[in-house]
Amino acid sequence: MFFNSIPFAIFLPVVFILYWFVTKNSMQLQNRFLLLASYFFYSCWDWRFLFLLVFSTFLDFATGLKIYKTETIKAKKVWLAISVIINLGFLGFFKYYNFFTESFAALLQSAGFKPHFETLKIILPVGISFYTFHGLSYVFDIYNGKIKPTSNWINYSLFVSFFPLLVAGPIERATHLLPQIENQRKFDYSKAVDGLRQILWGLFKKIVIADNCAEFANMIFNNSADYSGTTLLLGALLFTFQIYCDFSGYSDIALGTARVLGFELLRNFAFPYFSRDVAEFWRRWHISLSSWFKDYLYIPLGGSKGGTWKKVRNTFIIFLVSGFWHGANWTFIAWGFLNALYIMPLILSNKNRDNIDIVAKGKTFPSGRDFGKIAITFTLTVFAWIFFRAESITHAFNYIGNLTKGLFVKSAYLQTLNFISSKVGFVLPALLISFVAIEWIGREHKYAIENVGMKYPKLIRWSFYYALVIAIFLFTGKEAQFIYFQF
Secondary structure (H helix, E strand, O other), X not given: OOOOOHHHHHHHHHHHHHHHHHOOOOHHHHHHHHHHHHHHHHHHHHHHHHHHHHHHHHHHHHHHHHHHHOOOHHHHHHHHHHHHHHHHHHHXXXXXXXXXXHHHHHHHHHOOOOOOOOOOOOOOOOOHHHHHHHHHHHHHHHHOOOOOOOOOHXXXXXXXXXXXXXXXOOOOOHHHHHHHHHOOOOOOHHHHHHHHHHHHHHHHHHHHHHHHHHHHHHHHHHOHXXXXXXXXXXXXXXXXXXXXXXXXXXXXXXXXXXXXOOOOOOOOOOOHHHOXXXXXXHHHOOHHHHHHHHHHHHOOOOOOOOOHHHHHHHHHHHHHHHHHHHOOOHHHHHHHHHHHHHHHHHHHXXXXXXXXXXXXXXXXOOOHHHHHHHHHHHHHXXXXXXXXXXXXXXXXXXXXXXXXXXXXXXXXHHHHHHHHHHHHOOHHHHHHHHHHHHHHHOOOOOXXXXXXXXXXXXXXXXXXXXXXXXXXXXXXXXXXXXHXXXX
């Protein structure tokens, strides 16, 4: 069941009514109902993998209690190791088995051997990377003494399986979400309206921007040898907007849905394309994953302490692991490596925290200096996304080679103009410009339209909302899966 589907448009109102009007007098009844709804939501994808979700939940629930009750450090480490090994074992098998098998076979072939390894037709369970990290953070926090384990199976299961975040995050922490699950919720009209507004903006980003960019980005990437350098640049730009609007659109819908039900989830995006350097970009992009790796990998490795070598080593580790987390392909590792290179000068010069505040806060336009920094950071980001989108390393380098060679050919610009006029049209560029303008205006808020138009008369404000709804219906086509479902 996708957020951008008719079944979800029926599912959410039904859950809302039963949750707030039928089970409202009992917090535990609400939690049981939400857990059943979450399992149903997940089962709509493939009910056979529900056992894996339940098993992972039970594993971390049980090991968390064992870690807390065990008195010796050695025994605590044993239980922690059991949770980590089994969780990462499942994740590694389903996500990386074929990758390692094929990579090892290729290595042997390069040495002159002729191996015959069998790959398996393994289906990647939706959301496994996310709910695995939910459970691991819970166990780590208990081991580190940050939280006490819950003894309520239902509450913990809901923390892991809460349907708005189940299949593509944000990656929640028990310290943040469990207290909300364990306390009574009361319906708040203003929060519910705010949640619906964020859902609307998420749907607009996904359906109107991401899916339309995807059509032409796929066309260009899948046939990159047939297009000029400037058209390839256009393809990279379209994918840049596609992946942002697709994933942040999902996050907006998830956060808005949770708010309608009385929960606040962790923010996942904070207008990353307005970043003035790569370090700021990574503080604003996929925030829940970046902070997870920082807290549970980077800091345990020593963080920025221990000299220049350890600082460099830990930075590369965090970005390479982050790239590999995204998928079983060398392109993701290359993408992570490239971002590590980008951020390294900032790390070594201790300038990685120079841009903490929102760009041009309280101003209509950025300064010339800030605009230049944004342009450079955005250009670096677009270049890196080519590796993320490419089918292989070879494809990525061929794409970049053809792009750079074709940028200085006059006929390339004519071909690109013809591609835009004959295929893309001028509606999508106009929508992209409008989208960027709205994001810029709303950059000081949790999401772009949280406060847009609030000072204007209700007629103007509601006309804007209706315009978004009309655009969503006009551009709704084939139900497209969210990109991060595959991760």
